[in-house]
Amino acid sequence: MTVLLLGGTAEARDLAERLxxxxxxxxVSSLAGRTAAPHLPAGDVRVGGxxxxxGLRAWVAxxxxxxVVDATHPFAEAVSRAAATAADGDAFPLLxxxxxxxxxxxxxxxxxxPSLAAAADLAPxxxxxxxxxxxxxGLETFIGHPSWGGLDVLVRTVDPPAVPLPxxxxxxxxxxxxxxxxxxxxxxxxxxxxxVTKDSGGTSTAAKLAAARALAxxxxxxxxxxxxxxxxxxxxxxxxxxxxxxxx
Numbered sequence: 201m202t203v204l205l206l207g208g209t210a211e212a213r214d215l216a217e218r219l220x221x222x223x224x225x226x227x228v229s230s231l232a233g234r235t236a237a238p239h240l241p242a243g244d245v246r247v248g249g250x251x252x253x254x255g256l257r258a259w260v261a262x263x264x265x266x267x268v269v270d271a272t273h274p275f276a277e278a279v280s281r282a283a284a285t286a287a288d289g290d291a292f293p294l295l296x297x298x299x300x301x302x303x304x305x306x307x308x309x310x311x312x313x314p315s316l317a318a319a320a321d322l323a324p325x326x327x328x329x330x331x332x333x334x335x336x337x338g339l340e341t342f343i344g345h346p347s348w349g350g351l352d353v354l355v356r357t358v359d360p361p362a363v364p365l366p367x368x369x370x371x372x373x374x375x376x377x378x379x380x381x382x383x384x385x386x387x388x389x390x391x392x393x394x395x396v397t398k399d400s401g402g403t404s405t406a407a408k409l410a411a412a413r414a415l416a417x418x419x420x421x422x423x424x425x426x427x428x429x430x431x432x433x434x435x436x437x438x439x440x441x442x443x444x445x446x447x448x
Contacts, residue, residue: 201447202265205229206250206279207272208239210404211297214436215271216241219443228265232272232279252278253285260292267446269439270430271297275335275398277425284428293446296432297439301399301424302409309418319396319420320345326418327394328352331387332369333408334398334422336361342396343369354390376404383411398422 203219205212208231220227220242227243230250250256260268270283280296287294304310311326313319316338323330324347332342336357342348343366353369355361365371386392387408395412397405399421412419433439 202226202228202263203443204259204263204265204268205241206268206270206283207231207276208241209271209273209299210402211299211436211439212269212271213239213241215269215297215439215443216243218436218440219243222444222447225447228263232276249279250282253282256282256286257291260286265292267293267295267443269295269297269443271439274298274301274400274424277427280427284430287430294430295439295442296427296430297436298432298434299401300434301401302406302421305413307413307416308409309412309416310421311418312421312423314423316341316422319422320348323394323396323420324348324351326420327392329391329393330354331356331390331392331395331408333405334396339363339365354392378405378407380407380410380414383407384414387411387415387417392417394418394420396420396422399424 201224203225205216205227212229216227216229219225229241229243229245231245231247232249250259270280272279283294311322313322316334320342329352332353332355336359339361340363343363354372355369356372356374358375395408395417409419433442
């Protein structure tokens with residue numbers, strides 16, 4: 201039996217490895233191809249996306265998977281919406297595997313906002329040296345904002361941005377997981393006075409939040425998009441159990 205996994209998250213890789221150990225199960229992971237050197241999961245891998253809802257329907261029709269698991273990033277809204285649309289009407293079993301968001305702790309100075317545009321509006325009122333960690337998608341929202349022209353911006357991404365950065369936007373390419381000591385050192389050495397991030401959840405990049413808390417820095421937290429209602433799991437264990445129940 202075939203299980204299609206959408207996404208290259210750590211949870212997707214863990215689930216691919218676990219399901220691949222089951223006898224008679226073929227795991228196919230579909231990666232969008234936006235990361236130049238992704239960590240490849242176990243099993244078969246296809247890169248380049250499926251072509252939206254219609255492309256996913258066509259793949260399902262051709263390969264008849266027992267289940268599809270959407271394990272994309274919490275902010276990969278287009279893929280998740282396409283999967284929900286393709287599965288509408290019980291066309292195939294679909295599960296959304298999404299790790300929980302981060303939890304605000306005592307001492308945190310979080311400012312929750314609904315979008316990147318709202319984050320770009322708010323951050324300049326909180327500091328002049330922002331640490332922008334929202335990924336390379338959507339950087340143009342900040343680059344083109346009139347209030348960001350006079351800021352000294354530190355940008356961290358895994359891959360090079362798709363758009364040119366102004367001189368005052370300094371790029372640091374790095375990949376998590378990050379340690380608290382390293383994040384503290386970075387924020388101090390760069391004199392960061394506000395952190396801008398998305399509520400991605402997980403442990404890989406959470407150290408920046410602990411560092412901001414320790415330094416009493418404000419954090420602009422972009423909330424997750426509201427996605428269509430589908431079956432959901434918050435852990436690899438729960439997702440594996442859901443798939444196993446289908447295969448019995």
